[in-house]
Amino acid sequence: MQVTLDLIVNGEDYRVTVPAKALLVEVIRDVVGLTGTKRGCDEGVCGSCTVLLDGKAVCSCSLLAVRAQGKQITTIEGLAKNGKLHPMQEAFINFGAIQCGYCTPGMILASKALLDENPKPSERQVREGIMGNLCRCTGYVKIVEAILACSQGKVAPDA
Amino acid sequence: MKDFEYLQPTTIQEACSMLAEYGTEAKIMAGGVSLLTLMKQKLVQPKYVVSLASIPNLDYINLDNGGLMIGGLTPHRAIEKSASLAKKWPILTEMAGNIGSVQVRNLGTIGGNLCHAEPASDPPAVLVGLNAAVKLVSAGGERVVPVEEFLVDFYETAINPDEILTEIQIPEQAAGSRGAYIKFNPRSAMDLPVVVVSAFVTPGGKKGTVKDVRIGLGAVSPRAIRARRSEEVLKSKGLTEEAVKEAGQLASEDIDPISDIRGSADYRREVTKVLVARALNKIK
Numbered sequence: 001m002q003v004t005l006d007l008i009v010n011g012e013d014y015r016v017t018v019p020a021k022a023l024l025v026e027v028i029r030d031v032v033g034l035t036g037t038k039r040g041c042d043e044g045v046c047g048s049c050t051v052l053l054d055g056k057a058v059c060s061c062s063l064l065a066v067r068a069q070g071k072q073i074t075t076i077e078g079l080a081k082n083g084k085l086h087p088m089q090e091a092f093i094n095f096g097a098i099q100c101g102y103c104t105p106g107m108i109l110a111s112k113a114l115l116d117e118n119p120k121p122s123e124r125q126v127r128e129g130i131m132g133n134l135c136r137c138t139g140y141v142k143i144v145e146a147i148l149a150c151s152q153g154k155v156a157p158d159a
Numbered sequence: 160m161k162d163f164e165y166l167q168p169t170t171i172q173e174a175c176s177m178l179a180e181y182g183t184e185a186k187i188m189a190g191g192v193s194l195l196t197l198m199k200q201k202l203v204q205p206k207y208v209v210s211l212a213s214i215p216n217l218d219y220i221n222l223d224n225g226g227l228m229i230g231g232l233t234p235h236r237a238i239e240k241s242a243s244l245a246k247k248w249p250i251l252t253e254m255a256g257n258i259g260s261v262q263v264r265n266l267g268t269i270g271g272n273l274c275h276a277e278p279a280s281d282p283p284a285v286l287v288g289l290n291a292a293v294k295l296v297s298a299g300g301e302r303v304v305p306v307e308e309f310l311v312d313f314y315e316t317a318i319n320p321d322e323i324l325t326e327i328q329i330p331e332q333a334a335g336s337r338g339a340y341i342k343f344n345p346r347s348a349m350d351l352p353v354v355v356v357s358a359f360v361t362p363g364g365k366k367g368t369v370k371d372v373r374i375g376l377g378a379v380s381p382r383a384i385r386a387r388r389s390e391e392v393l394k395s396k397g398l399t400e401e402a403v404k405e406a407g408q409l410a411s412e413d414i415d416p417i418s419d420i421r422g423s424a425d426y427r428r429e430v431t432k433v434l435v436a437r438a439l440n441k442i443k
Binding site: 001003019021023042044045047050056058059063066067110113114127128129131132133 | 192
């Protein structure tokens with residue numbers, strides 16, 4: 001069964017015709033063409049496919065695209081505005097929270113959603129908030145530092 | 160995944176008549192997290208997916224008359240974040256917050272969790288301990304089934320193909336009741352539980368006596384169960400150190416755990432014995 005969907009991705013409207021079984025991650029990457037969102041485990045465990053749906057972090061592999069109609073979908077490409085990086089992106093770069101980069105789009109979106117809901121989290125709350133995003137490279141140390149710094153309005157380590 | 164017809168009923172009645180028409184060829188999609196996993200693995204290949212997402216008034220938390228009613232389509236995240244639940248039913252806050260990750264909890268629903276009937280899951284053990292029931296609605300009417308009866312076997316419930324779980328009902332707990340809940344998952348934060356213990360005690364008139372006790376055990380049997388022999392011991396002997404130990408021992412005998420990468424059956428028995436006692440000691 002084919003469905004025609006009106007999707008709002010990063011504030012822009014897309015009308016796509018896809019099979020009903022198309023996952024949101026497939027439509028974002030293969031139809032809309034935004035490949036920042038990664039496909040990892042395909043089971044909703046690794047978080048590399050994380051996008052924001054009306055501001056809430058979800059795994060786009062665990063959602064049919066048809067379910068995302070009428071909602072604001074935010075991908076990693078939607079964070080920078082007019083060429084200026086989002087503070088969370090700046091912080092990740094400046095703290096060295098990126099190594100291979102595969103977890104990064106999902107991790108940054110999950111981190112942004114975390115601070116949007118809880119602007120001054122404790123370290124434990126940060127770690128719990130990114131529980132759904134696996135990173136095989138960094139050991140999470142710099143990621144947690146970057147998020148905590150961002151929550152204090154800083155995007156770089158103190159000189 | 161195989162192709163399917165995606166249906167979006169806007170009322171419960173519409174959904175029920177679709178389910179009645181398509182029977183076992185249809186599957187209900189609530190949050191869709193567990194269902195999509197099964198469909199991707201081709202364990203379940205419905206011709207029709209009946210989405211509940213367009214039906215209003217299935218996502219709610221009502222604290223009325225001391226009891227609690229939660230809509231079947233309420234996401235775990237809503238239960239986790241509810242301020243009124245945190246005040247009156249903190250065990251449910253903790254239970255919901257222990258499920259998966261934020262991403263999973265934003266999509267997954269409590270009704271979907273119960274209908275999926277994954278044995279290694281927290282809500283069944285807690286809801287069984289709380290004496291909860293579920294409301295099942297079909298074109299022919301509705302019925303209320305205790306969660307303990309609703310859960311039949313692993314991935315199997317008492318729901319009929321034409322029914323929808325619309326509500327979870329938790330009765331008012333007796334005055335003076337105290338509860339504890341322990342999720343044991345030693346590997347990583349997001350892992351499935353290895354053992355889940357919930358315990359709810361209503362103290363008796365005399366100190367140390369027990370008027371009523373319910374112990375829910377999850378992840379250690381094909382479905383969440385009550386540790387009834389343990390409960391009898393505590394009711395007759397009270398919360399003494401000896402009775403608590405015996406309760407743990409009996410619970411470890413009354414379960415039917417599997418061996419898998421998270422632990423052997425023996426390990427699960429041992430941990431159950433320890434955690435039942437620990438939960439009861441938390442309440443003492």
